[in-house]
Amino acid sequence: MSDLLERLRGRGWRMTAQRRVVAEVLDGEHIHLTADEVLARATDRLPEISRATVYNTLGELVSLGEVTEVTTNGRAKRYDPNAHRPHHHLVCARCGAIRDVHPEGDPLADLPASERFGFTVSGVEMTYRGLCPQCV
Amino acid sequence: MSDLLERLRGRGWRMTAQRRVVAEVLDGEHIHLTADEVLARATDRLPEISRATVYNTLGELVSLGEVTEVTTNGRAKRYDPNAHRPHHHLVCARCGAIRDVHPEGDPLADLPASERFGFTVSGVEMTYRGLCPQCV
DNA sequence: ATCCTACGATGGACTAGATCCAAGTCAATA
DNA sequence: TATTGACTTGGATCTAGTCCATCGTAGGAT
Ligand SMILES: [Mn+2]
Ligand SMILES: [Mn+2]
Ligand SMILES: [Zn+2]
Ligand SMILES: [Zn+2]
Numbered sequence A, B: 001m002s003d004l005l006e007r008l009r010g011r012g013w014r015m016t017a018q019r020r021v022v023a024e025v026l027d028g029e030h031i032h033l034t035a036d037e038v039l040a041r042a043t044d045r046l047p048e049i050s051r052a053t054v055y056n057t058l059g060e061l062v063s064l065g066e067v068t069e070v071t072t073n074g075r076a077k078r079y080d081p082n083a084h085r086p087h088h089h090l091v092c093a094r095c096g097a098i099r100d101v102h103p104e105g106d107p108l109a110d111l112p113a114s115e116r117f118g119f120t121v122s123g124v125e126m127t128y129r130g131l132c133p134q135c136v
Numbered sequence C: 001a002t003c004c005t006a007c008g009a010t011g012g013a014c015t016a017g018a019t020c021c022a023a024g025t026c027a028a029t030a
Numbered sequence D: 001t002a003t004t005g006a007c008t009t010g011g012a013t014c015t016a017g018t019c020c021a022t023c024g025t026a027g028g029a030t
Helices: A003-010 A017-025 A035-045 A051-063 B003-010 B017-025 B035-045 B051-063
Strands: A068-070 A078-080 A088-092 A098-101 A120-131 B068-070 B078-080 B088-092 B098-101 B120-131
Touching: A003 A017, A017 A035, A017 A051, A035 A051, A051 A078, B003 B017, B017 B035, B017 B051, B035 B051, B051 B078
Parallel strands: A088 A120, B088 B120
Antiparallel strands: A068 A078, A088 A098, A120 B120, B068 B078, B088 B098
16 A cells, blocks of 8 residues: 555545545656546546546645645646655656656755845746656 | 847747737746736736737747746746746745745756756746745 | 748647535444 | 545636637728
8 A cells, every 4th residue: 555545544535436546646756747647547436537627636635735736838737646755856847757856955945035126035946947857 | 118028029929919919018037927927017008908919919029038927826827027037936835925046056066867867957946835924 | 111921829629637515325333 | 454645537717829700990093
């Protein structure tokens, strides 16, 4: 069983067949599925699952902090189960492949006070762009 | 007249009343308007302008490299006329205010080869998150 | 100044992605 | 096994954006 499922059980999350398959298809490394992709994979395991439930469940996982939303292209949001290890993304400009990356250094420290406009800065998302080995 | 308009003229861009007002409403610092916001402001100056023309013109300005698309929230894309000075963004999590920022350091250099997965990395976008002075 | 025409503008239909809702179903507890 | 509030469902609805046939015009030619 997946780590995610285990954590959710531990938090008293009410378990249903639908929620289980959504959590299952999100399990893994470098996973960044759109809601439609989650629906397609969930439907393989549980044909009667509905689109609304997929959206409901993804939204709840985001609220619980177990999944993060990633927007790399202005199209469909992607859902990332790797929420417990802060990271950034490397995206292929041609095929859209996405890898998790962990840059060195502290980007927050690189933003001088004169560039903060009085904001209380709490985090940063970085999206590296390039071409993957297959697309070069 | 705006810098943007001047550059476009110099590039032989065919000028129409519609294109002029779109370019005009995009002029300024820290401007990051959605297509609908551009349409609303353009309509103030030229009531008969159409939504399709706003999208056509924005798309062309992006192709020309005079405007960049910014996606900060998975909702509507925003259009940024400050394309000739590379920069990143600081976004208020509550009210959505967006400021242009110029962090120190070279984020590309902070991505070690072991984290590049064979990609040819060519750029990076950074979105700082926080609360603006009015929203703290 | 007028003509010509390729390029731009238009409105409305259409699509993708996402959300909402009233009604039906069921997991968890007793 | 009875109860009940939480979950699921299909379909309607919404937002952002694209597409297209047709009309209009900017700007070069005369
Ligand atoms: Mn990730
Ligand atoms: Mn900007
Ligand atoms: Zn690729
Ligand atoms: Zn704010």
